[in-house]
Every structure is written in C-alpha cells, then in structure tokens.
Amino acid sequence: MKTFNIVLAGVGGQGVILASKILSEVGISQGLDVKQSEVHGMSQRGGSVTSHVKIGSKVYSPLITEGEADIVLAFELLEGMRNKHYLKKGGQIIYNTSRVNPITVSSGAVKYPENIESELKNLDCEVHGLDAFDLSKKVGNTKSANVVLVGAVSKFLTFIDENKWKEVIKSSVPAKVLDLNLKAFEAGRNSVQ
Amino acid sequence: MKELLSGNEAIARGIYESGVRLASAYPGTPSTEILENLASKYKEIYSEWATNEKVALEVAIGASMAGARSVATMKHVGLNVAADPLFTVSYTGVNGGLVLVTCDDPELHSSQNEQDNRYYGKSAKMPIIEPSDSQEAKDFIKEAFKISEEFDTPVLFRSTTRISHSKSIVELGKRVEKDMPKELSKESSKYTMLPVNARKRHPIVEERLKKLSEFGVSSNLNKVEYNSKTLGIVTSGISYQYAKEVFPDASFLKLGLTFPLPAKLVKEFASKVDKLWVIEELDPFLENEIKLLGVNVEKGKNTLPVCGELNQKILRKAFGVKGEEQVFAASENLPLRPPTLCPGCAHRGLFTVLGKLKCFVSGDIGCYTLGALPPLSAMHSTVCMGASISMAHGIRKVFTPDSIKNKTVAVIGDSTFFHSGITSLLDMIYNNGSGVVIIMDNRITAMTGGQENPGSGKTLLSEPTIVTDVFDVVKALGVKHAYQFNSYDLKATEAILKEALDRDGLTVLVCKQPCVLQYKVFKQPLKVDVDKCKGCKSCIKVGCIALNLKEINGEVKAEIDENMCVGCGVCAQVCKFDAIN
Numbered sequence: 036m037k038t039f040n041i042v043l044a045g046v047g048g049q050g051v052i053l054a055s056k057i058l059s060e061v062g063i064s065q066g067l068d069v070k071q072s073e074v075h076g077m078s079q080r081g082g083s084v085t086s087h088v089k090i091g092s093k094v095y096s097p098l099i100t101e102g103e104a105d106i107v108l109a110f111e112l113l114e115g116m117r118n119k120h121y122l123k124k125g126g127q128i129i130y131n132t133s134r135v136n137p138i139t140v141s142s143g144a145v146k147y148p149e150n151i152e153s154e155l156k157n158l159d160c161e162v163h164g165l166d167a168f169d170l171s172k173k174v175g176n177t178k179s180a181n182v183v184l185v186g187a188v189s190k191f192l193t194f195i196d197e198n199k200w201k202e203v204i205k206s207s208v209p210a211k212v213l214d215l216n217l218k219a220f221e222a223g224r225n226s227v228q
Numbered sequence: 229m230k231e232l233l234s235g236n237e238a239i240a241r242g243i244y245e246s247g248v249r250l251a252s253a254y255p256g257t258p259s260t261e262i263l264e265n266l267a268s269k270y271k272e273i274y275s276e277w278a279t280n281e282k283v284a285l286e287v288a289i290g291a292s293m294a295g296a297r298s299v300a301t302m303k304h305v306g307l308n309v310a311a312d313p314l315f316t317v318s319y320t321g322v323n324g325g326l327v328l329v330t331c332d333d334p335e336l337h338s339s340q341n342e343q344d345n346r347y348y349g350k351s352a353k354m355p356i357i358e359p360s361d362s363q364e365a366k367d368f369i370k371e372a373f374k375i376s377e378e379f380d381t382p383v384l385f386r387s388t389t390r391i392s393h394s395k396s397i398v399e400l401g402k403r404v405e406k407d408m409p410k411e412l413s414k415e416s417s418k419y420t421m422l423p424v425n426a427r428k429r430h431p432i433v434e435e436r437l438k439k440l441s442e443f444g445v446s447s448n449l450n451k452v453e454y455n456s457k458t459l460g461i462v463t464s465g466i467s468y469q470y471a472k473e474v475f476p477d478a479s480f481l482k483l484g485l486t487f488p489l490p491a492k493l494v495k496e497f498a499s500k501v502d503k504l505w506v507i508e509e510l511d512p513f514l515e516n517e518i519k520l521l522g523v524n525v526e527k528g529k530n531t532l533p534v535c536g537e538l539n540q541k542i543l544r545k546a547f548g549v550k551g552e553e554q555v556f557a558a559s560e561n562l563p564l565r566p567p568t569l570c571p572g573c574a575h576r577g578l579f580t581v582l583g584k585l586k587c588f589v590s591g592d593i594g595c596y597t598l599g600a601l602p603p604l605s606a607m608h609s610t611v612c613m614g615a616s617i618s619m620a621h622g623i624r625k626v627f628t629p630d631s632i633k634n635k636t637v638a639v640i641g642d643s644t645f646f647h648s649g650i651t652s653l654l655d656m657i658y659n660n661g662s663g664v665v666i667i668m669d670n671r672i673t674a675m676t677g678g679q680e681n682p683g684s685g686k687t688l689l690s691e692p693t694i695v696t697d698v699f700d701v702v703k704a705l706g707v708k709h710a711y712q713f714n715s716y717d718l719k720a721t722e723a724i725l726k727e728a729l730d731r732d733g734l735t736v737l738v739c740k741q742p743c744v745l746q747y748k749v750f751k752q753p754l755k756v757d758v759d760k761c762k763g764c765k766s767c768i769k770v771g772c773i774a775l776n777l778k779e780i781n782g783e784v785k786a787e788i789d790e791n792m793c794v795g796c797g798v799c800a801q802v803c804k805f806d807a808i809n
Contacts, residue, residue, distance in 0.1 A: 046565065059232055059395060069232060070361075072394040081773050082567035095469040097361075097394035100541035102554035113562060120558040137565035141776045142603045142768050145563045158556060 036067065036194065038091030040099045044118040045110025046135045047084050050181030053207065054108070055086040057185050060203040061195050062090035072097035081138060083114060090192075108188050110167070110181065111135050116151045119158065127161040129187050129227065131180070133168035163187065165226045171219055179212070179219035186223020233398045235391040238362035239301075239329060240265035241398065242369025244273065246325070247406040249296035251275040252284040254647065255676040256303030257338035258392040259331035263301060264679075267688045272403065277679055277688045280613070280647040281306035285313045285328060292326035292382075293419055295409040297373055301329040304345045305612065309648070311348065314382075318352045319429040320419050321380035324406065325373035329385045331392050334509050335537040338389075340593070340612065342535070344510040349384040349487050353433050355440050356384045356487040357449060358465040362396040368484055370401075371449055375485075379436055379443070386486075388509065390466045390537060437488050444490030452497060453480040460501025462494065462514060467538055471507045474543045474551070489517045498523045505531075505547075509538050569598050571774040572749060572794035574741035575668055577715035578639070579606040580770050580798060581722045586633045587729065590623065592616035592649070594641040595675045595743075596668055603771045607639065614648030616640045621652070621661040632729045638665045642698050643673035643681040650701065656734060657706055664728045665736045668715070669698040670743040678746040699738045709735040716741065718801045744794055751795030754788055760807035761785045767799040767808060775799060 041058060045051040055071050062069040073086040087099045101120050109115025109130035119128060132152065140147045156162050165187055171180040182204065189200050201217060208216045233241065240262050243251060251273055253263040266275045278284035281302040291298035302310060307330050314328070330348070333339040349356035357372050359365040365387065372383040417425045444450055459478040463471050464486045471480070481497040483489075498504050498518075506515040506528040515528035531546045532538065544551045569576050579599040582589055583606040591597055591607035592615060600607035609619060620638035629635045640649045645667050653665060673679040680686045682696040702710045709731060713724045728735035742749055753774075763784035768775055774792035777784055786807070788799075800808035 047567075056232075063230075063232055063397065068397065070394060070396045071232070072390065081565070081570075083565040094396075095473040096540050097390065097396070097466075097469065098539045100539050100552075101558070102552045102556075103541075113565070116559050117562050120554060120556045122556055123552055124555045136773070136776055137563050138568045138603075138771060138773050139563045139565070141773055142771060143765055143777050144602065147563060160556075 036092045038089050038094055039192070039194070040104045041088045041106045041108060041188070042099055042104045042118055042121045043086040043088065043108045043110070044114040045084050046114065047082055049084070049110045049135075050178070051084045051086050051110055054181045054185050055088050057182075057203055057207050058088045058090075058188070060207065061192070061199050062088070064199045064203060065195050068092060068094045070094045070097040083117065085118060106188060106191060108184055110184060112151050113137070113147065115155060116148070119155065122160055125160065127163065127191055128155060128158065129163045129165070129184070129191075130155060131167040131184060132164050133166055163227045165223065167223065170222045170226060174218040174222050175215050176212075179216050182216045182219040183223035183226075186220040187227045189220070189224055190227050229400045230397050231400060232395050233362045233366075234261065234393055234395045235359070235362050235365045235387055236261040236393070237265050238365035238398050239369055239385075239387065240270070241400065242366035243299055244270040245366070245401045245403050246370050246373045247297055247404050248273055248299055248373070249324075249408075250288060250291040250298040251301065252278045252287040253301040254278050254281045254284055254306055255673050255679040256306050257676055258333060258389040259301050259303045259306070259329065260676045260679065261392070262329060263688065275688055277681065279682060281310040282312060285310040285317070288326060288328070289313060289317050292322045292324045294323065294412060296324040297406055298324060299327045299329060301331070303339065304330055304332040304343055305339060305341065306330075307345055307348055309613070314348065315352045316421050316426075317382050318354045319421060319426055319433055322376055322382060323413070325376035326382040327369065327372045327376060327385050328382060329387065331387045331389070332510070333389050335389065340610065342510065344513060345384070345386055346486065346513045347511070349386070352384075353437055354382050354384055355379070355485060356386055357484060358386050358486050359391060359484065360465055360468045360482070361391070362394070362398045364484065365391060366398055368449060379440060381436055386465070388466055440485075441488040441491055444485045444488065445493045447485055447490070449484030450490055450493060451482045451484070452493070453482065454500070455479045457500060458502045460497055460504045461507055462497070462504065462518060463507040464514060465509065467507045467509050470538050470540045470543050473540045474547070474549055483514065486514060487517070489514070489521065491521050494518055494521055494523060507532065507538075507543065510534065566601055567598060568601070568771060568773055569595065570745050571772050571792050572744040572796040574670060574715050574739060574744070575599060576604075576770055576772065576796070577718055577721060577798045578666065578668065578739065579604040580802065581718055581725060582606040582637060582639075584722070585725060585729070588623070588634065588636045590616045590620040590636055590638045592638075592640040592644050593675070594644050596639055596641055599639070603769045613644050614640070614652050617649055617652035617656055617665050620663050620665070621656045621659070624661060624663045632726070635729050636663045637725075638663065640665070640667055641674070642667065642669040642671060642683045645698060646682050646696070650705070653702070653736070654705055662733050664725065665734070667698050667702070667736065667738045669738055669740045671740070672743045672746045674743045674746060678743065699740065702736045702738060707734060707736045709733065710738070711735070712738050712740065714741065715739045716796055716798065718798065744796070749794065753790040753793035753795050754797065754800055754808050755790075756786045756788055757807045757809065758785050760805045762805055762807075764804065766802045766804060770799050770802060772799060
C-alpha cells in the first residue's frame with residue numbers, strides 16, 4: 036500500500052499527541068508500517084503543535100513535506116490555514132471551526148483573520164468543517180474534542196477496518212472516560228460525509 | 229512483542245535490555261524522556277537527575293569503573309558541560325560498559341545552537357554510533373555496550389530530535405543481567421590520570437581507533453545495500469530515511485558506526501559505484517572523513533545545506549529529483565503562535581516590573597527566557613546555562629551605569645542556578661561584583677516539562693530527599709544583601725528592585741513561588757468589569773493568553789477567559805481603573 040500521510044495541527048494542550056497515537060496504533064493493528072513525528076519542548080506553553088502520521092507498507096521518512104499530505108486534520112482554524120500547503124492534489128482538509136487566539140492576537144498586535152473558513156472552503160480540495168468543541172460538549176466533556184476529530188478523520192481512512200478504531204481507543208484512554216471518548220468518536224464520525 | 233516507540237523510549241528500552249545498572253542525566257530537550265522512561269518503566273535501573281551534565285557523566289564513569297554497565301544522557305549543548313570528563317575517560321577506558329547518549333537538535337527546535345556533536349567523538353577519539361529509527365535506537369544501544377566492553381572505550385551514541393521524537397515500530401527483547409564484581413578493583417595506573425599514567429594510555433587510545441576501524445568493516449552496524457551501481461550514497465542517522473525515499477534505486481552504504489570510518493568498506497563501496505554522494509545533516513562530517521581516505525565525493529555539502537534539518541523535499545530540490553508538486557501556497561502573514569509564559573506564571577510579574585524599569589536584563593536558560601518575547605520584551609541576552617550572572621558581572625566591570633535604565637539585572641531559575649549559576653555567583657561575590665541578581669525559584673525544572681531538582685524535595689525515583697533552599701545557599705556563599713520577594717506583588721517587587729538598583733555592591737533577590745503548571749496552583753478566575761474598563765490595553769501588555777480584547781457596542785474592552793485564568797492577579801494590578809477583580 037502506498038503511504039498515507041496525515042498532518043495534525045493544533046495548539047499545545049488540545050490533545051494533538053493523543054490523537055496521533057490513536058491514528059498510529061490503528062495503522063499498526065491493521066498490520067501496516069507506521070511512523071509518527073512531532074516536535075515538542077517549548078510548544079506546551081501555548082505554541083503551535085504539529086504531528087505527522089504516515090501509514091503504509093514500508094515507511095522511510097517520518098516527515099511529511101509540503102504537497103505530500105492526503106489529509107490535514109486541523110484542531111484549530113488558524114492552524115489549519117497555517118498547514119494547508121502540506122495537502123497534495125486531491126487531498127482533504129478536516130478542520131475544527133472553534134478558535135483559540137494566539138498571544139499575538141490577544142495582545143492586540145495583530146487581528147485573527149476573519150476569512151479563514153471561506154478561504155479553506157474555496158481550496159480546490161475536499162473540505163470538511165465541524166465544531167469539535169461543541170460536539171464534545173454535547174457528549175459530556177470538551178476535553179474529548181480531540182477524539183471527536185479522530186472520529187471525523189476515521190471516515191476517510193477507508194483502508195482501516197471500522198472495529199479497529201474502538202479497540203485502539205479502549206487501549207489508549209483511561210477506563211473511566213472510555214464511554215465518553217467512544218461517544219465523542221461516534222459524534223465526530225457521524226458529523227462528516 | 230512489537231510496540232510503537234519514540235527514539236527516546238527505544239533508547240531507554242535498549243538500556244534496560246543491556247542490563248544497565250545506573251543512568252544519570254540532566255534534563256534537556258530532546259533527550260529528557262530517556263531518563264523519564266527508565267525511572268517510570270524499568271525499576272531494575274538506578275536512575276537520577278544530576279545537577280548538571282558533567283556530574284551526570286562522572287557518576288556514570290564511577291559506576292562503570294566499579295564494574296556496572298552505565299549510561300549518561302544529555303542534549304547536545306550539555307556535552308559542552310561534560311566535555312572535561314569526556315576527553316579523559318576516553319584514556320581510562322571502562323570496566324562495565326559506558327555509553328554517553330547525546331541528542332542533537334538540528335533546526336534548533338528547542339536550543340540555543342545546532343552544534344554537530346560528532347566532532348566530540350572524533351576529538352575525544354571514541355566510537356560514534358548513530359541510529360536511523362527506533363528499532364535501531366534500541367538494537368544499537370545494546371551493540372554500543374558490547375563495543376564499549378570489547379574495546380575498553382566509552383561510546384558516544386548520537387541521536388537527533390527527529391530520531392528521539394519520532395515513533396516507529398520496535399520488536400522488544402529481554403533484559404540480560406550482568407554480574408557485578410565482588411570487590412572494587414584498584415587499577416590505579418588505568419584510572420588515575422597523572423601524566424605518567426595518561427602518557428601510557430594515549431597510544432592505547434590510538435591503537436584502539438585502528439582496531440575499531442577494522443571492526444567497522446564486518447560490524448552489523450554498517451550495512452551495504454547494492455542496487456543500481458550508477459549512484460552510491462553514503463549516509464547515516466535520519467538522513468538515511470530521507471535518502472531512501474528520494475533515491476529508491478541507488479546503492480547505499482548506511483553507516484551506524486560513523487567514527488572511526490570502516491576505511492576498507494568505504495573504499496570498496498566507492499570502487500563499485502560510478503559516482504559517490506554523501507547525504508548527511510548539519511556539518512560535512514562523514515564527507516570530510518571519506519575525503520581523508522582519498523575517496524572522491526562528487527556531491528555532498530557542495531549541494532546540500534549545512535544549516536537546519538534535511539527532509540525528502542530538500543533532497544529532491546538539491547539533487548533535481550521530481551516528486552509530489554506543492555499545489556497550495558503557504559499563507560503569508562498569518563498571526564504567529566509563539567510559546568508564552570503560562571497564565572499565572574510567577575515570571576510574568578517580574579518581567580512586567582523589569583520592563584517598566586527599563587534596565588538591561590542578562591538572561592539564562594529556562595521558561596523565563598520567554599520574557600524576551602513581546603509583549604514583555606524584557607530580556608536582552610541569553611547564551612548558556614549559568615551565564616546570566618557571570619555576564620552581568622562582566623558588563624558591570626567595564627561599564628559604569630549613570631541611571632537605573634543602564635543597570636544590569638541577572639535573571640536565573642532554580643535548576644539553572646544549581647546547574648552552574650552557583651559558581652557564577654561565587655565568582656561575582658569573590659571579585660567584589662556589583663549589580664542585582666534575581667533567582668526565580670519555582671522549585672522545578674520547568675521548561676523541559678517539570679523535572680525534580682535539588683530544591684524540590686524529591687528524586688527522579690520519587691524518593692523524599694533533602695530540600696536545598698536557594699536562599700540559604702545564597703546567604704551561605706556570603707552575600708551581604710540577600711532578600712526574598714514575591715513577584716505577584718508588583719508594587720513590592722518594584723520597590724525592592726529599585727532599592728537594590730540604587731545600592732552599590734551586590735544584591736541577590738530570591739522569589740520562591742511554585743511553578744503553577746507543575747504544582748497546579750489555582751485560585752478563583754478574575755473578571756473584567758466592562759463598565760470600568762476603558763480599553764487602555766495596559767493589562768494586555770503582561771502577555772497572558774487568558775486575556776483578550778473584544779468589541780462591545782463599538783468599544784474595545786478587555787476580556788478574561790475563565791477556563792485559562794488561574795487568578796494570579798498580575799493583570800489586576802496594572803489596571804489603572806480597578807476594572808479587574
């Protein structure tokens with residue numbers, strides 16, 4: 036199988052790393068080779084976080100470069116815009132419509148661009164927006180917004196058997212929040228077509 | 229059993245499987261998780277946070293000399309601190325296997341430079357091993373210990389951010405225990421490096437390099453993959469992965485033991501391919517070594533960049549190979565999202581006052597380095613661990629300030645103070661230095677993710693231990709004017725700072741306030757009274773992500789995100805209209 040590339044982009048604290056872990060483990064449980072790469076360190080303190088997940092028969096480079104991503108999964112609107120050029124021709128962008136203001140915006144130095152969503156929608160590729168924050172609130176806890184987004188992206192990883200997702204979520208989250216996370220996954224999966 | 233492991237997790241696993249008994253380290257991105265994993269998963273190993281990298285390596289040398297397999301880990305710049313023992317342990321050699329793990333940071337994701345630590349291996353005349361993925365990270369660590377014992381040498385094991393922080397699939401193995409000798413052997417001529425002994429060790433080191441070069445020819449660390457002979461690529465580490473993706477049909481000499489070079493193997497490979505290229509990140513280390521063998525390198529750093537990380541796209545562009553075309557342009561001028569001090573951080577109050585007083589702030593390495601970024605913009609130099617104090621001392625010895633504005637203030641954290649700030653302060657005291665030194669004691673090594681240190685009362689293995697109090701240390705060193713202050717109280721902070729700046733001689737100010745993130749400090753979130761708020765943006769200038777501006781009926785007002793605010797009260801104190809409560 037040709038390598039499938041997913042760029043995850045968000046803000047420190049949004050759960051990008053756990054989502055990357057679920058995607059990677061699902062790939063492994065499907066018997067495929069997986070590489071995942073992230074840069075952390077200073078990112079914990081409110082900075083941008085990106086993570087690359089590559090799934091295929093044999094993966095060499097752990098990095099996805101510009102024009103190579105099958106999917107960009109954006110945990111935040113602005114971070115989606117910042118990473119859209121990673122998409123390949125015919126790629127898909129799935130983004131969370133809720134915003135997190137960076138310090139440069141909250142300090143009044145620059146304005147949060149108002150036209151991001153319309154610009155994303157005008158891209159010559161498949162675009163799916165969902166309010167992961169609102170959907171996670173509805174299932175009980177906004178901390179599961181990352182799993183809502185995993186649910187959404189799962190719809191487009193057609194080479195993964197559907198039952199694998201729930202198995203991996205079971206082994207990735209604590210037992211007491213498992214139900215909540217499974218509901219969050221379903222909510223995300225049902226929110227996109 | 230197979231698991232998805234990061235390079236650092238795999239290195240920890242390799243250390244475990246090798247039967248290692250002791251591991252010592254000072255935290256530093258991208259190396260920190262190695263010891264964290266050892267401490268949390270592998271109880272058979274004694275692991276500790278050392279006060280600095282030199283100490284970490286020396287602790288490991290002691291354990292090795294006593295007969296145990298031991299390891300020290302650090303980030304690339306940490307090896308600068310540990311360079312002193314490094315060069316001499318190369319002469320003494322080892323008893324139990326000794327491996328030093330250095331995690332370099334090409335692209336400076338979280339560092340002050342991007343030095344290539346392979347030069348240290350060459351300089352100190354010890355073997356260098358470089359893995360290309362997590363499986364190799366684990367397997368090569370085991371090989372490193374074998375080499376260390378077989379050749380009586382410490383081994384430099386070099387990872388990079390992209391190896392340490394990338395995950396790939398690893399087949400796990402079992403731990404093999406190594407017996408300890410019953411007694412401490414006293415081989416004074418081997419381990420006491422008086423000139424008379426060291427002189428005898430040097431030729432042994434030179435001989436060892438020759439043997440290692442021979443060993444590299446047949447070692448499974450080095451691998452030849454013959455494919456089309458029109459192009460031969462010599463590579464190592466993460467660069468191998470990028471090169472395989474771009475040149476699937478080329479022949480490869482993939483080096484795992486990158487110093488000393490297996491001369492025969494390199495020459496043989498070069499003779500079988502039409503042209504030879506070297507693909508490596510940062511400096512032309514392999515390239516220069518290969519050229520020293522008299523082998524012609526057609527393309528290397530004449531084609532590839534020396535600065536930053538490589539990736540498949542950079543290779544394609546440099547060598548003119550077609551690949552996936554970029555279809556969407558990157559957006560320009562998007563608002564940046566730089567890291568910031570956490571809401572409620574004790575450093576915010578200090579930098580708000582330092583910014584107001586406009587003095588020169590000599591900074592150091594830690595979360596407080598973020599005080600250099602806007603909107604605080606209140607730090608003017610940062611070079612290396614501990615340098616804030618010594619540099620401020622140097623400035624003051626040649627520059628006489630005529631106003632507070634021109635005065636120097638050094639700012640350093642607790643862990644950095646213990647690491648190497650103590651010796652700087654001692655120098656300043658001894659040499660009649662003057663100026664203000666501020667120690668922000670948040671009782672944790674915060675920037676690397678919250679590791680214990682001598683001030684936190686707990687060891688890496690979570691055992692209770694003596695709390696070394698920063699303020700007591702300062703007084704014990706002999707500082708006459710040492711005072712404590714609370715950076716959350718802006719008026720008091722300004723007053724004590726002004727008093728200190730007006731004083732001739734040295735003043736040390738210590739703020740002991742716990743890290744809000746690690747110690748989960750939390751008070752009632754504050755609220756903005758929109759009727760009182762005039763939209764003057766004073767509060768915004770403290771640089772807190774819990775604060776926002778919003779428009780209400782055409783007027784700009786401050787707003788506090790109650791999910792982020794921890795109620796520290798710094799913004800409320802800068803508000804002139806009493807609008808935040």
